[in-house]
Amino acid sequence: MSLFKRDDSQTRAERIRDDIHDIGDQSRALGRDLRDETTDAIEEARLRSEEQYARTAAEARRRQRRLRHSTHRSLDECDRYVHDHPWRAIGAAAAAGAVIGLLLGRR
Template structure:
């Protein structure tokens, strides 16, 4: 199996989906801040709000694209895994048994 599909994480162990979810929270907070300052006057504030709104719209579009790409890769990984298991059932059973044995040994050491 391809290791690229097995763990969609960066080196720190954070998954891409966790990053997307965290970023959605940041975007929601930024939108709330923009709404809260909607009644604030001044040319500088208006310009900053317009720039922030444009940046948020661009980032939201990029995040939607990234989320769609992640979904496509996840589905491809699931299909590849399904095909491998159907093509090599005994190897899959052996790998699962080996992984279970290792996990059992690690848990038993505690």
């Protein structure tokens, strides 16, 4: 009878050892899968951020061109007005200077 118990114990020990090895193999496989999925997710996020940066940079360049164009147009109109009406421009500048002087003098 003790012979059968010993065989049962050895069989159970071997089964437990095999289960532990299986668990270790599954853990390593899970780790590899997780690493691969994480790497893929990081790469996808990097690509999305690069695309977003490219869109944002293009929009910023477009807005800068529009602002530059608008500023040049406004400066040209202002210059034309001053050339066409020099005394009005001098009067407006003097009035603006007086108002700013009064406001700063009150401080």
